[in-house]
Amino acid sequence: MKVFTRFKKKRWRVAFGLIGLIIFMHLFVPAQHVIWKRLDIDAPIGLATGTKITMIAFAPSSVCLGKLASAQSLDYQMAPPKKEQKKCGWKKAVKVNAVANISFRPNTITAQCPLMLASYIWLGEVDKAAQKYLGSPLKKVHHAGTYSCRRQRGNRSGEWSEHAFANAWDITGFELENGQVISVLKDWHNSSSAQARKKKKFLRKARKSACRVFRVVLSPDYNAAHKDHFHLDQGPSLSCR
Structure with a gap:
């Protein structure tokens, strides 16, 4: 009986502790750290x-x-629905021209909403990293597109790539306001000078922050096929490499 009473008291203490923790998190912890x-x-x-x-x-x-509509600085419009080869395309996607003062090269991207939502948040972090490590705000994102009606790795059969649904984005580099260009291909492994090491650190910070918002992030560390770009997607898999 005493054992049961002690267990009951302990259970109540745990319950009150959890309630207190939840109240504390709700009142004092920033929203980005609290799931609800x-x-x-x-x-x-x-x-x-x-x-x-x-x-x-x-x-x-x-x-x-x-x-997306609540974003402070997103220049976009809805993209018309697209269907190709039965599987490819989208029902609802957005065509984005710029995020704040950050534009794209090529000059627009079409993406499904969750991909763009993650991209919008991520680019804010990339901009901060550019200023921290390279001393200049981010001006332009160099990329190889979001949509391509194909299967994974370009195979003739097998799983469809997230690119087939405009749910993936390949980033090849970045351009800063002061004219600096950071290339995934040229700068990922380059440690030849102090400036090169800063670019290398910036790219790793960009990948690290991407892994916090995208479900799949593949970099040159993954394989030779990604030596020149970051692959970012919001598909069902989970990977940060």
């Missing part, structure tokens, strides 16, 4: 940001599109 608080896409990446993006991806598309 709403996602603020203009806030820094937090412990719960990636999970919230995934939850939004599985919600009705209106939830994600509503989040």
Whole structure:
């Protein structure tokens, strides 16, 4: 009987402790670290940001599109639906011209909403990293596109690539306001000078922050096929390499 009483008291202490922790987190912990608080896409990446993006991806598309509409500085419009070869295309996607002062080369991207949501948040972190390591804001993202109606690795059969649904983005480099260009191909392994090492550190920071918001991030460390770009996607897999 005494054992049961002690167990019961301990259980109540644990319950009250959990309630206290939840109240503390709700009142004092920033929203990006708390899973049940709403996602603020203009806030820094937090412990719960990636999970919230995934939850939004599985919600009705209106939830994600509503989040994009709340962005402080996103130049976009809805893209017309597209269907190709039965599997490829999208029902709802966005065509993006710029994120704040950051443009693209080529000059637009078309992406499904969860991919763009993660990209918007990520580019804010990349901009901060550019200023920290290279002394200049981010001006332009160099990329190889989001949409391509093909299977994984270009195979004739097998699983479809997330590119087939405009749910993946290949990043080849970055251009800064001061004219610096950072190339994934040229700068990922380059340690030949102090400036080269700064670019190398910047690229690794960009990958690290990408892994916090995208479900799949593949870099030159993954394989030779990715020696010249970051592959970012919001598909069902999980990988950060």
